[in-house]
Amino acid sequence: MKKTIISIVTLLVVLAMPCANAFEFKFRKNTDAPTRAKILKTQRQEIINLFNSQVKFADKHDYDNLIKLYSKDFANNDGFNREVYFQLIKDTWETYPDITYKVNVKSIDIKPFYVTIEAIETATATVSASSNIEDGIGAYGELYIESRCIYHIQKINGEWKIIAEDVISEKSHLKFGQAKYVPMEFTTPEIAMSGKEYVSSLVVDLPKGMNAIASIGQASIKYPQEKPEDKYRNISERGLLQRLFNANTENLNEYNSATVAVGRVDSDETEMTGAAFLITRVNVIPVNNYVEDIKTVEEQIKEERETLEKRLKGELDGV
DSSP: OEEEEEEETTEEEEEEEOOOSOOOOOOOOOTTOHHHHHHHHHHHHHHHHHHHHHHHHHHTTOHHHHHTTEEEEEEETTOOBHHHHHHHHHHHHHHOTTOEEEEEEEEEEEOSSEEEEEEEEEEEEEEEOOHHHHTTTOSEEEEEEEEEEEEEEEEETTEEEEEEEEEEEEEEEEEEEGGGGSOEEEEOOSEEETTOEEEEEEEEOOOTTEEEEEEEEEEEOOSSOOOOOOOOEEOOTTSEEEEEEEOOSSSOOEEEEEEEEEEEEETTEEEEEEEEEEEEEEEEEOOOTTSOOHHHHHHHHHHHHHHHHHHHHHHHHTO
């Protein structure tokens, strides 16, 4: 199960993504060790049971049984503990009651007491439009989410528990009205160095007779989530809008969000016919304050070497 954040006009709504039903497992073979093979076969079935239970409980919104699959010490790479994580899951179920999930497992590594799984996850849902965007664009929007995650599972007191989750990459969009049919691409780097610059780019392929305005914002991933702020700008003739950001220095991952309003040009007026909200994740690499500057370290090594050489020379001269 994972979570993501979708911006709907003025609110950031938090989502959580459960794993889907189908898994393809790959295990390390060891034909010379039948005991190892037997252990792997047993563990394979236990992991399958764990993920099947996760999907079943998530689909039924069975909070009590779903949370039992997670370690009490669970945390994800946004620093959310189990309590916060499951509050996000509750919010998701309330906001998107028809959300459905799929997963493509890319790799699985099983050891006697630990399992690591890499998966590509997708989710789709519908959502009602808020009152200030419903007129002229339709009452329902279509949500799509895609992410690449790594799950860490450990056997605790004889039971497999999900102990951690790393979201490697994540993107999502929510589209209303004519925006559903307008190709858009919102890109950011998957990682950024703390405090360093990076570029966020929005490309909108507008058909003839339509124009668009858009905004691009940035927000650190926190709980509760802050709303990114930016003013609307006209999309250029090339269909491009970009912003330059500095990654935060709080050692927090970030979301970049783009809000797009598309309209039909009629004489001197433009009628709004669609809206889209897009989000991408940027994982921020923190600064290690305990790593000294390389030049300083080299100077210290040089001084220590010179001091040692002098001491050795003095001892030799005294012989």
